[in-house]
Ligand SMILES: Nc1nc2c(ncn2[C@@H]2O[C@H](COP(=O)(O)OP(=O)(O)O)[C@@H](O)[C@H]2O)c(=O)[nH]1
């Protein structure tokens with residue numbers, strides 16, 4: 001596999017406890033891979049760490065002075081900055097296993113338009129509230145996408161890959177479908193894409209070993225906005 005054609009886009013907000021290990025794993029396991037850190041103004045050492053790692057292959061996007069902060073806005077900036085044919089989006093907290101990047105890339109290189117890493121198991125310390133939010137959002141999302149059959153799909157996944165130019169076209173033709181301050185950029189993309197273009201790869205969503213989840217009530221509101229768009 002030629003990983004020069006692949007960029008991994010990682011949205012970050014204060015992930016200095018895990019970002020170095022993640023970048024190192026990606027650079028060590030996938031020769032010549034590109035990494036784009038889309039950071040929303042971390043106040044910890046995330047920036048220093050990312051900028052100190054393998055200069056040419058690790059790009060740091062500083063969104064600290066952006067008018068809109070958010071996971072979706074950060075990923076969209078990462079996609080706009082992507083210089084390779086393909087990209088994969090993954091979290092910076094090691095809950096998405098870097099070992100799966102190769103499998104996702106293989107499917108993209110075979111011609112799949114969008115490859116979703118689907119959670120077959122959540123190996124996490126999620127409480128009742130978080131489970132209710134996650135399953136509730138998935139169910140409402142499935143209903144929103146009803147005319148197309150997405151029922152077996154992890155439409156809330158934050159771990160997925162696409163061909164960059166195609167994705168930029170989808171975004172350019174459907175700007176209103178996206179909620180920049182939201183958390184679910186994949187869902188916004190799926191609203192604009194035909195079902196048959198999708199392929200899934202299973203993985204186990206790991207537990208967060210460092211730092212805290214940033215998911216909050218305002219993200220629930222942005223998801224409701226996204227359902228209505
Ligand atoms: N750029 C950016 N990244 C974010 C934001 N919120 C969360 N993230 C990052 O998105 C990824 C997933 O966030 P996380 O809080 O772990 O979500 P969870 O796994 O669903 O609980 C992590 O890499 C976070 O650092 C944000 O507002 N902006």
Ligand SMILES: [Mg+2]
Pocket residue numbers: 091093095208213
């Ligand atoms: Mg997480």
